[in-house]
Amino acid sequence: MTIRRLCGALRVRGAADLLLALLLGTGFAALPVLALLPGLWGFAAASAVTYAADEALHSRAPGFVRRLATLQLTRTLRFAVRTVMLLALATRLDAPDTVLVAALAVFSAHFALMTLYTAVHIAIRRRRVLPLVVRNIDMSALPVPERPPALLYRRSLRKLLHLDLPAHLGLLAALATGTWAAAWAGLALTAGVSAAALLALLAQYRRARRMPVRDEVFAEVNRQLAALRPEVALYFSFASVSRDFMYQVNMWIETLEQLGRRPVIILRERASFRYLSRTWIPVVCVPKADDLAELDLAGVRVVLYPGNAGKNVHMLRVAEAKHVFIGHGDSDKLASSNRVSKVYDEIWVAGRAGRDRYQRVRHAISDSSIVEVGRPQLSPIRTHAEHVPGPVPVVLYAPTWEGWSDDDCHTSLIPMGVTLVERLLTEDVRVVYKPHPLTGKRSAEAAEADRTIRALLRADNERRGAADAEAALAAVRPRLREIQTRLDELAGRHDGDDAEQLRASRPADRTGAAEWQDLRDEWHRLFREAHGPVRHTVVVRPLPTLYECFNQADILISDVSSVVADFVASLKPYVLTNARDLPDDEFRAAYTTAGGAYLLDRDCTRLTGILDSVRGVRTDPMAPDRRTLKEYVLGPDTPSSMERFDTAAAALAAKAAAEQVDARTELAA
Template sequence: MHVPLPHRWFTAGLPHRQAALRVLVATTLLAATAAQAAGALLPSAPLLLGATAASLAVEGALYRWQPGLLSMLAKAHADITVRHVLRDLLLVVGLLQLAGQGGEPRYAWLVVGLLAFYALHCAIQAVSVLVRRTRTLPVVTRNIDASALRLTRAPATLLRHPGRRLLLLGLPATAGLAATAVTRTSLPAVAGIALSLVLAAAGLGALLLRLLPSRRPAGEQEVIDWFDAWLEDYRPTVGLYFSGGASSAYQANMWLETMSRLEGRPVIILRERFMVAKIAATDIPVVCLPKVATLMRLEQSSLRVLIHPSNSGKTSQVLRIPTIKHAFVNHGESDKLSSCNPYAKAYDEVWVAGPEARERYARAEVGVEDKDVVEIGRPQLDAVHPYAGPPTGPYTTVLYAPTWEGWDGNPGNTSVLAAGENLVRALLADPGVRLLYKPHPLTGSVDPRAGAADQRIRELIRAANRERSAGSARPTRSVAELDRLTAELDRLTAAGVRPDADQVERMLAQSAPPSGRAEAVSRVTAAWEEAYWASLPEGEHQIVIDVRPALYACFDVADLLISDVSSVISDFLASGKPYAVANTGGLSEEAFRAEFPTVAAATVLTPDAGGVPALLESVRHPEKDELADARAELKLRLLGPDEPTAQERCNAALHALSTTALHHRTRMSSIPQEALLPSPRQNPDTDPGTGTGAEAGADTGARGGQG
């Protein structure tokens, strides 16, 4: 408990207030432990009792408000078990000291009771590991009836929270020992330890019952057989394949509505178990296949096309299935290299928004052939509101949505570092501006300086709000409506799942979504967004970092976008509204526009933000806007025509690729299996009689990669 914790170690990357709170909590816990030790050694019953109570209160605060500090303490080998044993040990030492002064009998037998309790705690932990293993299924699903797998609710505290479990089960013993230190009678300690023993034994028994064959979920092979039967019954035709980190779920979520409107029977295929809970509300069946062996069972399914919104290491595994055609759609298009990554040539087709992306792949020379590029537009943008004229109210709403710093260290990736604070100061200096600041979720994940700059920008906005919002209040009626809609959305999207439910319990709770839930979520979300903007005090600046409101909702209320070279620009062009791009890479404006075609219709801002006043003037007075025609032309190049709609073009691309997949599968099924394998006595490169076999071998190469 007394291992030193360097200040910078457990406050790195935190805002000043959070860092100060973390230091305060850690210091209070350390002081309480020191005071308890002093109370035990002096001995002083009041000090011992007060310090114990303070220590328990801090423990509760840790679990409620400072989970990050819990992790830091565990890394310092001062986890909950060590802290709890130390707390009880100091109480026993105090009792022995007090007994020596007052002539009371020794309390050594209390140690035996405590040892028995901690032995039960260790047994519970061991059995909980076994129970968790029985509840770790090879397939995790949502929106699929999995009742045949004998799914049950999880005893969450017993299974997943050993620290909280020890704190709760050991509380009677700790409280009894503290009471005995004051009363000098052994009854409270005996009663407290006995109660803790009973609770621990009951918890152990409850977990042991979970190991009975009749109480376990289905075994691995039974789940696999059930999954095969579901594939045969549902017969999916198109899937969204996604793998990524915890903060990347938005890349898949932006394609959910498009998937729901595709022709055929869609399915969402994930690889990470935690991602199942991060996929937004949808009626589409969701399947998580963590193991490659389970993933490969898709080869025998009716699945024809997989759509990929991102690249990941695990993408290569599913590309080895020869019966499925793969289309890369990306989660956004920009002029950055990541939008024309050489990995794209591994897919059968690359679906892009418009002609500019096709030309971008040609210029990049990354191995993607022009015949494999299909223009489908951006179906997500069909609902973005078009430009309706200059701002009519007292405020011009400016959306500042910078991207993150990226992996390559290019200073031009994000404006947050070099220009963010200047841009925000210039915008806040205009009394007629309402600022919406929506940073990229990954800001600061690579370069801590970007995270620090992001926090400084937020402080500037909060300070401006304190000055502007003095005396203003949120409209009561709108707030009440927002609260009602928030509760309704939470009810629709949570689907009755407890926050600490494990995967098996989530499968049980989300087996079958209510009919029409997705439509209800869409309808309530639209109403929520309207109520959200109405509930804000007029002119109040906003820091938008939560899931709601979404980026496209910010598009609809913004009069102007300021961003970096990113897919945000391409998407915003669907609105036809003015936009500006920060040039922080050290290029001249001419070189900047030449290198990044998406900047062609933008106002280019320098890091000092000197052009902000003129930019705002052109937004408020359209006759001064010289880029309107350029934006319309660029929109056509980036996003393609308005008719047919992007959704219709996406469906056409899917139909064409599905037909190709079906023809390929038919051809392969008509070829004898032995013909797909090269003869051990023939060399396909030199034997003149193996021309046909060499062509078949090309397909075998993909199949053989399943290895």
């Protein structure tokens, strides 16, 4: 426990990183002692340890490096301390004055050149920041210079600081041998390479000055948008809060691609691009509100909003379009019946349950503004009849996060999550644990419960004998990485800046959809086979997907959230956690999805009985209630959700177009 607390305080992930941090501190503490003794070989060893530990921690524990920076122990300062201690050692070992003066001059010049290099690097980076970024739009006509070579541009400070190594090694070698040729060679090499690096970057700065100006960028983007003529826009802001919110956009991409109207995606944070899924839909990211107003979106008739974010007002002011809140899941949480939704022209819900939920917010949302469109995303979910059970039941535990406030906190992790998993491990089941992506963002208790559950599952896997599974996982990891790399390529993800993203943007190749799906199917198959039928699994990455976890599960245990509403589509049994131990009737009356659920008490005393009641299909007493609930929550099976969604979009677009014609006629009159 002490080690865990120390790791938390130092922002390191485990014992290995903690050892590196201690080595770094010990090495720096030893440098002044060994310089003053003097101890040449000890100093050389301590210096090597600080170099190696510093570099390793930058890769393995960036949180620890940032913690050092907040304490003013920046990397530049650490390099400067090492240099000063080396000069102190050279003085104590009676190095010639000419060597000491030259070394001081070279090291001073090196740090001065590093400062100039950083200033030029910042200037280039700022010039390459554009007012917008796009994807799947042809920007080949815009003369955007290439990004500077990675050798000069990426992690430049780390590389430039390490140019002091020749001088350090040369001076240490000279002190050891008593001949000073090595010192002169090392000092000359450090000074020469540092100056050459600065000159090379200055040449890149000249190229960066040829970046197109703001008006040129908007003119070209608007010209392309005029040619594309988008009619429906998906608008999203929130990625600046956390990258984990991007699932709210990604879940709607396939639905947008199947629309009968031409779509466009509008994002507000640059971080969104890194986590956006594959799509052929044109994408425009405009961080500033003033710049958003410069976009020519005259043809857009319908704007869809998957989240209630403050920046939505920047798009809501477009009076010519109709604005629709579609959300990112249908749940019994407050967010799914928020009074803020009154600002939209329409609210699209999955089924009758969504309509009734909004009607309970009295005097807020009119019934005529609510449209039932189903959940088009749920088509990949296999039903209970299609499910093939494994050798042991698979229990999917998918708790929600702690919410923005305690008033809307439905997570079971804090009050009963650890107890639940401990009880599950006494049953003959396999646990798939998939916490919400935002788990632990607000509550330290939730984060601690999450860590404890992962440790319990890891320990039980070891008890079950996980050697074969670990070997199987190790065998498929290279192929899984290859697939993920190719998926990233198909999604258009790269580590370039704004200018590079704009420069590389071209119309998407729609034929990539088949390869994308085949690769995802292969990834899931390899992942399942490697984990085997009895090994517990913790899912915290985008793959495997939530719906893939649904398809593998025999039963779901979750909290009040949209996960449950989506799982209803499978008609499989599910359990809702009743962490406050409300009476069953009161709990079912408060939460719609509880109508087809088994209810689990805080102490999990009902767990064994619930599992026994669903181990056989014929002994599942809640099955009829789930069939009734499915239509109430998700709408009828026919017409399909996609058809209803497309019909709603077409009707609203036609209404917006008619209103614009009427407005122009009235203005002309």
